[in-house]
Structures are given as structure tokens and as C-alpha cells.
Amino acid sequence: MPAEPFPNVQYFAPYTAKGFTLNTLRSNEQLADNVFPLTWGLREVMQYAEVLLNKDDVDAKADAFIDFIGERVIDREFTDDGFSKTHRVQSFADLEDWFRDLLRTVEQQNRGEHWRTHHVATIRKVRNRLSNISTRCAGLVTDEGTVSDLPFGAFDDRAVYVVDVAGLEEDAQDLVFARVVTKLREHLERRDLGVNHVMVFVDELNKYAPADGADTYVRKMLLDIAERGRYLGLVLFSAQQFRSQVHRRVVGNSGTSLYGRMDADELATPGYAVLSPATRTKLATLEKGQLMVRHPHFTQPVFVRFPRPAVMRGRDGVERYPQAQEMTLDAAVARALRTLDPSITVGWVQEVAA
Missing domain, CATH: 3.40.50.300 (P-loop containing nucleotide triphosphate hydrolases)
Incomplete structure (x- = not known):
């Protein structure tokens, strides 16, 4: 080589x-x-929720409800007696909407402390843990x-x-x-x-x-x-x-x-x-x-x-190509669009968005 x-x-x-x-x-x-x-x-992350959830905090009941969500809710048409609409959960935003509808239905219909054998306290715990993923992994996981x-x-x-x-x-x-x-x-x-x-x-x-x-x-x-x-x-x-x-x-x-x-x-x-x-x-x-x-x-x-590296070392690269400062939304959009058209400017993006 x-x-x-x-x-x-x-x-x-x-x-x-x-x-x-x-x-x-x-x-x-x-x-x-x-x-x-x-x-x-959501679909890319849900299979690996175990990595992000504390096993000392999430018990067998919570695991069972998470499995239910993965098998019966995500990417499927789902409704239940009392639900305001039929849900198709494909994102964390959709999942939060589904949780709100579920808990509202349980409260309005006075079903007690259970929904489909799952305790309401378990449902609330799972909601908090799953909804928190996009916050803990902000920038990587999108709502x-x-x-x-x-x-x-x-x-x-x-x-x-x-x-x-x-x-x-x-x-x-x-x-x-x-x-x-x-x-x-x-x-x-x-x-x-x-x-x-x-x-x-x-x-x-x-x-x-x-x-x-x-x-x-x-x-x-x-x-x-x-x-x-x-x-x-x-x-x-x-x-x-x-x-x-x-x-x-x-x-x-x-x-x-x-x-x-x-x-x-x-x-x-x-x-x-x-x-x-x-x-x-x-x-x-x-x-x-x-x-x-x-x-x-x-x-x-x-x-x-070992031979001397034939590539620029990390420190040298940072000095030659310093990290760009945090951009505004307009500047970030203009930079992304310049890969398609080098003539695009921040001013043009601002005019279009106005």
C-alpha cells in the first residue's frame, strides 16, 4: 500500500x-x-432504544410496552375506542401525539389505572423516556x-x-x-x-x-x-x-x-x-x-x-482550515444550496424566505 x-x-x-x-x-x-x-x-432509533434507556429504571413492564409500540404502533395504522383519530406514527412528533391521545382517552373514559393490560404509570414512564431521546441526542435524532x-x-x-x-x-x-x-x-x-x-x-x-x-x-x-x-x-x-x-x-x-x-x-x-x-x-x-x-x-x-504520516495531522488541519463560526439559519441554507448552484447568496435566501 x-x-x-x-x-x-x-x-x-x-x-x-x-x-x-x-x-x-x-x-x-x-x-x-x-x-x-x-x-x-424514530424508525432508525427505536430498535436501539435499549442503548439509551437505563435498565435499572425501565423494568419488565416498561419493556413490554416498548415492544408493543414497536410491533403494533410504529409505521402502522392504529386507533382505539375513544381515540380522536387514526394514527400512523413515523416520527417522535407523531409518537408524542399518539401518547397525548392515549392518555386523554384513558382520563375521559375513566378506564381506571390500565389500558390494554398496561398500567397508566408505566405508560407515562415510557412516554417520558422515549420523548426525551430527541432532546438528549439533539442534532442526531430529529423530532x-x-x-x-x-x-x-x-x-x-x-x-x-x-x-x-x-x-x-x-x-x-x-x-x-x-x-x-x-x-x-x-x-x-x-x-x-x-x-x-x-x-x-x-x-x-x-x-x-x-x-x-x-x-x-x-x-x-x-x-x-x-x-x-x-x-x-x-x-x-x-x-x-x-x-x-x-x-x-x-x-x-x-x-x-x-x-x-x-x-x-x-x-x-x-x-x-x-x-x-x-x-x-x-x-x-x-x-x-x-x-x-x-x-x-x-x-x-x-x-x-512506522512511516511518517502522509496526511495532514489534526492540529495542522485545524490551523489551516479553522472551524467555521456558528451560522444563522439563512447562511446555513445558502451554504447548502451552493452545492447545487454556486451563485446563491445569503441575500437571495433572505429575499425568498421573506
Whole structure:
């Protein structure tokens, strides 16, 4: 592989909470040609509600009602005795309208504390938790259901797709990770992704698959990929400062491992006991750009020198292409329309909108 920048790279980022500009450092207009919005609606998020809901707060009764909504309400014609209209829920705004109609009907008809075996307190709890998703993930999850997604089913060969989640809250980051990786797996199983093999690069994997802590949806998914992803063509590539803090089943299924310079505390953990004292000493004194490679085909560790990057480093890029300031709605619309017609100005947008 030649040491040169990748020729086909696309960046995806959610909007800021205001919804005018993308929540990414790559907001300079000179970089806008390959930066695209990432937004999801109710249908895209509902399958992964478990990632955003606190399992200590949502009990089995609430889970049952959430399943009812997913199976009987979303994307279906739904009505009931006393409802003001027939609902077709396709967005969070539609879901809130459905909840209001449901609770109004229960109160007006004096049905007691239950509706279709579901307790009213459970209904109110689920309403609060689901309605809160679009607020907690503002910019990524939209109330009106607008969708701008990765090109699942039309991936280009040897292309790089970058999802920028640096500006998102932790819950929203978990949602992005869970949905993107799950969709990749589903398409690879059906052989309709557009490519046969995908390498998923994850920075700081110890955050998503820690050695200890709760058994989350994301961690279970990562363990499954690490153990059974090869037959699908799904390869997990990660980087982290502390390998000892990654779940042992992920580490144990790693085919190739690369080690940079590390401190004595990390080298003293049990995961490095298989290395000889001389190798551990060398790892503690590696020069910048040196790496150690471990692979089952090699009986001894191999030390290599990593080439200087052929791309602009992050700090250099920020200095050369500084982040654009928060735009007004008119300026954001004009910038988006300029991809279709470069002559469009903010003044023209203001005249049309007036």
C-alpha cells in the first residue's frame, strides 16, 4: 500500500443542537465537499432504544410496552375506542401525539389505572423516556423524522467512511456505535452492503468493551463481532492506550496486535506475562515511530518502524482550515444550496424566505 492519503473519504456528522451547522471541526467551507449530515428519526432509533434507556429504571413492564409500540404502533395504522383519530406514527412528533391521545382517552373514559393490560404509570414512564431521546441526542435524532444516513447497500470499494461523534454526549455516541456496527453486520449477512469486507476502526475500545463494568448492549455486540465477525467479513481494528482494560474475550480473539511505547504499570499487568523480560524492557523504551507486531505466524515479536504520516495531522488541519463560526439559519441554507448552484447568496435566501 503506497504511503499516500486515501483517495475516497467521506465524513458524516450530526447537526448541532440548533440544527443549522454540522457538529464537527470540519465545518470550514473549503472542506464541505465530502462532509455529510448524519440524522436519524424514530424508525432508525427505536430498535436501539435499549442503548439509551437505563435498565435499572425501565423494568419488565416498561419493556413490554416498548415492544408493543414497536410491533403494533410504529409505521402502522392504529386507533382505539375513544381515540380522536387514526394514527400512523413515523416520527417522535407523531409518537408524542399518539401518547397525548392515549392518555386523554384513558382520563375521559375513566378506564381506571390500565389500558390494554398496561398500567397508566408505566405508560407515562415510557412516554417520558422515549420523548426525551430527541432532546438528549439533539442534532442526531430529529423530532420530524428527517433521515440522512450512511450509504448502507451502496458502499464503495476501498472507500473510507468517518463518523464524527466527538461533539456528541456519551449516550448519543453509544447509539451511533451500536446502530452503525449492527447495520454493517446485517448487510454483510445478506451480502448486500456493496462490498464483501469491512474494517471498523474504533478509537479507545476500552470505553465500549471494558474488562469490567455492566454488560451493556454495545459490549455484547462487540464481543459477538470479535468472536464471530470473521466469517461475515467484518474486521474490528481498534486503538487504545491501555490494552489491559479491554475485555479479555476481545483481546483473546485479536489476530494481530501492535504495541507502541508504554509505561511500566501497564506492562506489569497479567496480559503481558507471556512476553519475555527483555521484550517488556524494550517496549518501555521504544522510540517514536517504532512498533512491536505480534501475530500467530511469528514465533518471536517483530519490531518495525512506522512511516511518517502522509496526511495532514489534526492540529495542522485545524490551523489551516479553522472551524467555521456558528451560522444563522439563512447562511446555513445558502451554504447548502451552493452545492447545487454556486451563485446563491445569503441575500437571495433572505429575499425568498421573506
